[in-house]
Amino acid sequence: MRWWYGFRKPKPTIQIIGCDVAGIVEAVGNEVTRFRVGDAVYGDLHASGFGAYAEYVCTNENHLALKPEALTFEQAGATPHSSTLAWQGLHGIVELRDGLKVLINGPGGGVGPIALQLLKQRDIEVTGVDNASKLEMMQSLGFDHVIDYLQEDFTRSGKRYDIIFDTKTGYFPTRYLQVLRPGGSYITVGGSTPRLFSALILSGLIKRLSGKKFRLVGLRAAQGLEEMAPLFESGILKPAVDGPFELSQAADAMRYYLGGTQKGRIVIRVSTS
Ligand SMILES: NC(=O)c1ccc[n+]([C@@H]2O[C@H](COP(=O)([O-])OP(=O)(O)OC[C@H]3O[C@@H](n4cnc5c(N)ncnc54)[C@H](OP(=O)(O)O)[C@@H]3O)[C@@H](O)[C@H]2O)c1
Missing domain, CATH: 3.40.50.720 (NAD(P)-binding Rossmann-like Domain)
Structure with missing residues (x-):
């Protein structure tokens, strides 16, 4: 992984870790066509420098999708990376x-x-x-x-x-x-x-x-999230959530993950208020 993320230490673009994210759009660039301010979205930041352990993230619109209404933000935040790996592995192959x-x-x-x-x-x-x-x-x-x-x-x-x-x-x-x-x-x-x-x-x-x-399977960020949305809405796909941890407990959450006893995706809740 050092080829991608830095030989001696993480590259400057990866100072904040965290792949999966769910939240509300606060601002959009001039050329963004798929989302508006106020949309609830979820996505995968691995192709745009990580950074999900934070109050705000900035990413490419192609790495996001509208959050299915049936999912809470915690469930949605537990979903993109693993569900798209499963989807991309089982569809089209x-x-x-x-x-x-x-x-x-x-x-x-x-x-x-x-x-x-x-x-x-x-x-x-x-x-x-x-x-x-x-x-x-x-x-x-x-x-x-x-x-x-x-x-x-x-x-x-x-x-x-x-x-x-x-x-x-x-x-x-x-x-x-x-x-x-x-x-x-x-x-x-x-x-x-x-x-x-x-x-x-x-x-x-x-x-x-x-x-x-x-x-x-080489993961393509967020590919498959739109196709899976009806399955999340109807409850056919149910994300398993462990947590949530608070952002201040992120190090404890990582230690817990390394212990291998988690029951689902570990979620960190970030409050912006
Ligand atoms: N293709 C891509 O682009 C891409 C992108 C991101 C991640 N990934 C990879 O995708 C996988 C992610 O899957 P995940 O998050 O579901 O995995 P995970 O959290 O690493 O869990 C995998 C499970 O496999 C078990 N396991 C370990 N060794 C095993 C063995 N020899 N035989 C059977 N089970 C074994 C683990 O149990 P123990 O507790 O005993 O270890 C654990 O329960 C990882 O391998 C990750 O590196 C791929």
């Missing part, structure tokens, strides 16, 4: 249809629950793989099967899936190939950098030799 068997690896964070809710709009059987402390929560979210990754290696189980959706790529691509059904797809949004590079380099060859797809 694979055809979702009834009867598929899908495995989500590492769904105990922010991306997996939204991916599950998108998949469950159809009659799709979904297996989730995460650590033991997350399995009960995953069952309550609607996973059909759950696996503790410390007890069972899903790449050796003999079961086959049409799609593997991974937030924690940790194996060489051949390990995933053997778990995919013919014509299946492996989609990853993150994981070990050397493993991701090997998947990237070998994806063309894998497709030619096996007919199976390997795709790495």
